[in-house]
Amino acid sequence: MWPLIGGLKGEWFPATLPQSSMKSLTGYKVFISIALILGDGLYNFLKIFYSTARNIHSRRKSNHLKTYPDDQNKAIDDLKRNEVFVRESIPLWVACVGYIIFSIISIIVIPLMFPQLKWYYVVVAYIFAPSLSFCNAYGAGLTDMNMAYNYGKVALFVLAAMSGKENGVVAGLVGCGLIKSIVSISSDLMHDFKTGHLTLTSPRSMLLSQAIGTVMGCIVAPLTFFLFYKVFDVGNPDGEYKAPYAIVYRNMAILGVEGFSALPQHCLQLCYGFFAFAIAANLARDLSPKHVRNWIPLPMAIAVPFLVGAYFAIDMCLGSLVVFAWHKLDKKKAGLMVPAMASGLICGDGLWLLPSSLLALFKVRPPICMSFFPSKG
Template sequence: MKIEEAIEKKEIEREEMEMEMEMEMEVDPQDEPEGSRRPQPWTKQITVRGFTASILIGAIYSVIVMKLNLTTGLAPNFNVSAALLAFVFVRSWTKMLRRAGFVVKPFTRQENTMIQTCAVACYSLAHGGGFASYLLGLNRKTYELSGVHTAGNPSTSIKEPGFGWMCGYLFLVCFVGLFVLIPLRKILIVDMNLTFPSGMATAVLINGFHSRGNKMAKKQVRGFMKYFSISFLWAFFQWFYTGKEGCGFSQFPTFGLKAWKHTFFFDFNTTFIGAGMLVSHLVNLSLLLGAVLSYGVMWPLIGQLKGDWFPASLEETSMKSLYGYKVFLAVALILGDGLYNFVKVMVCTIMNVHGRVRDKKLSAAVDHQKKHLDDQRVNETFLRETIPLWVAVIGYVAFSILSVIAVPIIFPQLKWYYVIAAYVLAPSLAFCNAYGAGLTDMNMAYNYGKVALFVLAAVSGRENGVVAALAGCGLVKSVLSVACILMQDFKTAQLTSTSPRAMFLSQVVGTAIGCIAAPSSFFLFYKAFDIGNPYGEFKAPYALIYRNMAILGVDGFSALPQHCLQLCYGFFAFAIAINLVRDFSPQKIGQWMPLPMVMGVPFLIGASFAIDMSIGSLIVLIWHKRNTKEAELMVPSVASGLICGEGLWTLPEAVLALAQVKPPICMKFVAS
């Protein structure tokens, strides 16, 4: 009986794979030679169940990413995780319907790509929409934390979060980015054949899902569901012990009470463990080094200088006390790393473009001979269904005009001529950013945004400088980031034989959903929890960092605490020196150089989350030592389960908080 069942199971799996291949490729005898096949038209790659799954996955990840942003300001790339979740959802759905006796359309790699693209476009706005940085930096709490008595921080530079204006602002600035690089799609993806590593990795994963068969997929699904359940139930269990602030397992003094006072403890957060499993070992080591340098060495030493470097009577959250050193030294590291990489990517871009133009004629004949049949088919699929130029031109012009009119209404301090200047420069800046990301996988939109922040802060004056700088930073950053993500997704579409039209429509729909889902997830946290409290769980560190960068742009170095400028010079130089060593030393040395921008994150929020993420890295390291093949297959599934489980618990936790339902127990540790 078991043998017959096994044979029947194998037969069903084989039939499913054959049906999928038939649905992915259809013969068109009029256009193609006999025996050749072409992908489905783009209208068949778009499905209702695909958009339904996209909305669900996008909403889930919007909440998860928002939580990570508001706690640490650091979120890993969830593209691979979103593709996996799309595969899990739709495969499970089709199997349920098939067992119920319904005839269902097989799940193809093109539909998987469409869902992943739409979901990523949706949750990307929660990550990059400024809800934990430049937009939140405008609220009253951040204004008070950044120093109410400074001339460059006037009381008029406050704008409290509002669902309406946030949705409108996102809609305006993000949709411009969708149209800016469409005319250059062929040049970046086909002619220059840029790698776009994130887009390529996602394509490899999706192609693997749909070529390995059901055995591997089932193992991944089981791993995801198992750790999703463990993570969700563990978060639910922990909730009962958090009756008051500073209670619960998240305050467990793992290494003793003295270490706990300096934030060195393991807080049992499965979201951060999962995130640590997804990012590189270098990121986690950089976080740990930053935590040791700041909370282990620097802050205890500077704290002993209270009364000498800064008055002992100041509040701990004053920008002229120890808190000011934490903020501005983190800013110095971030700016040093950002400036170096900005210059590096620009130089690489200019040299690469020049080299390609110079060698184009010489290499044309050689390249033609080297092209394989598979590459020709991939490019042919990618280029067959073009996106008309008029769509790009009309879309860019229309949304630019809307922005020039509406953005100054939302932010009167940001004058209309600054918006025009941004959109005139946007196409060339977006090309440079996308080209750099295609070579290095580094989306430098945040650094372009910081340049805009300092320029606008300097030219707008003290009364308008902070608001104009933060709003203008978001405008430039959003346009360039959305355009870059679009090019990465075009690379995924090219390698999975997905129609660019289907991909672009998915991106448009995902962005539109994200303009609602991102503010909704933000206000879920904003209404239920104490956002921006430097001693609470949701510190939102980048809100304070961005506002102080704007104040620095307006006031200059007078905004810094005593002796902070000299330390900032040192950390700025340190960030550049570390990058130089990484790029110009032998690989065996350079590969271990820490990432300065990542090191700066624990400076403000503490060491506990760095310990969590390092444990995630340790799990991956041990797993690879024991069974590399299994680790490569299962790490994304297990990590996604850990992240999604605790992330999803945030929804009922927020509802309970809004309903004034408090946990019954406070578990706290005190000295004997």
Template structure:
């Protein structure tokens, strides 16, 4: 139930801005609140039940995260949507590299089949290395660690705190749901491109509103802003000011000089092209730097571990605490056979090699074989990096795959081969690191690794059904992919243009765009170098270039909502830090789930052609 609900919420976030916060902790909290509330109801009804354990809590969290993880990583907001007709038209019908043969409309049948093919391979990629990565290398996996600490805390805390969390969640869930219902009444159809309702509330005035500096009073983004760090939210607002406040007005002045005045707004040779390619330059600069850094850290760290192994065995010879010995015994004793991992990986890889070229003739079978030969080593590098830094780099491996496959496949087949092929790599690399992160949570909560792996398989199986259903709920009910609408799906156009760039080269860029891209690429690397080389008190204030790039296409409005979430957390800690520690996650989960769940009735009303009765819009006096 939690996994299905989060699939809808994650899909909404993907199709509006592309920013999905880590919902592991929130899923663990909801699992705890739902089951504890259910047990209380049973108790008052006279039924006696066994106590709810942290192992069961971990299994619920694992299953829910695996389920919504398919919605998040399944490419619905990026490479799958990049194949549809609307994205093809936005990328420029007259663009040489944008082949008309590279259009494939999303369908419930083929997307579900494709997900079932690619999503299970990654589950088997790193199972033989779980002991090495968790016990021998002692990797941290910060999100897995935080989730385990939270689950252990839930089951050690008093009923009074649990009751407050349940009340806080229900209160803010109700407020968020009814606020979504209230907003809907005022969002009727307006004239032209003006959206009605609270979705474009010009809190900074109408001039700022024209540059997307307004609030849409989204409880989902306020809740998301409460979960992510202050640095993420400040990076978003900095990216919004840099792009919509500075760069786009300056480039717009060169209309008629750098690009023709007669071009449509959505044409890639107009201002829209600069928005797309400058955001790609920031993302690539940040991604390549972090990829090189994590690869270097991995090599140095493994070398140091091997060098100091004998020393550790002597120094670490003292008796270990009983709790650690117990955890180690459960983690090693519950062994998942290596033959199962090998056979599972080989079997799913063979099925994919046979089926995917049949579904997509543009992607040749030998590309699929090559992808699955190199994927385990890439998955190891990524899982190691996640263990050290908590940064999942799977999307960067996918982007590299896009450029390589597009260049190798040629103009006719390049775009489809690149977009579908990147999904193979991304899925293995992402699923393997998520599994390893969940193994860390299982280790720290003394959960059976076999049971945890089974939960992951069940969650993945469910996710392959709930993710396409969630997507088509939005795709059929709303105008997905419209740059002027609510569901912009910015990464779909970004991924398609990366494939076009791989096919066509730099001729795909608008005038003077390459030179500005060099500047933004260097900016991304420079900011990272300053963060890593400068003292901690300076480095911790450096923005995140990958996050800064997100408002470039989407707009500034969601960054404002996310910052409101940060402000709420900041003020809460100032007023009562102890209370804020256990209440913030409950309140944030309530805000995200309430408005996220309102999406379901809103979609049903849209499909039934029931329009909101009022259009509220703002005019100059």
């Protein structure tokens, strides 16, 4: 598509604009990616909301409100898990007091850090967050999909539109991060407590570990970010670390502030088409039989290469090819070992970033040039 759209320079967009301008070729890349991401997110959000509502309705209709059957029908290990989990449960007042304290801190601190986001927006966010968190946690339990980013996108558009042109972009981005963080942690905690239940771990120990990890993250995460930011050219569209989602979310905020006037010519029509394609592709995957479903592309996996380039798609294609071949050779072993292999690849790639960053700090940059000369005599 990009050579075709690039060939329309001077017709669809001014030839004098640089390619990096949002009114030029980059605008088509970014906003078409946004259309795919929003279409995919909206479909999955509605799908999970429907599954959640149907599940709650069926449970109320059957009056099957107990989480576990009668103890007499439970195995000994399940009874022991339930006993440990209930005995070490966290009192409701602790949760309420903690939420109120952290809400007050956020209402005071966040507007000081980001004056564009008014304190009353933070209050509203903390009022609606518990209900959104419940919906996200329940939906994640049913489908294993965390929809926090989609809740954040809704907050982004609403706050960007309400805050006006002067403050809308920053207010929308900060509000998006706030809602996403609150809603996301609910499903994460649910998964962690479920793991604690299965492993006979005290919920109080789990919560204390989460608190320690959060404090560590408040120190480690900023240091890691500034290390990355200092060493690598983060956010450069032509660099190694393009930070595509930073570009996507920023332009979502711009779209919320300026409306469709932020789009280059004919981009809106293309966005409509790709938004519809994302919904149609998801619908086809859900309605098709399994042997057909595996050949229908994922809109989210299409959206990222749209923005960052083909290398991402090539990586995913090679990985899928290895998995496909492994399943053909030994299906049983592949089913057990593929997650372990994927975890090893992800871990190895992540661990290499630390020595890579240290080498970059000392100005050691690949490739290392070597010269070979014929031996004398």
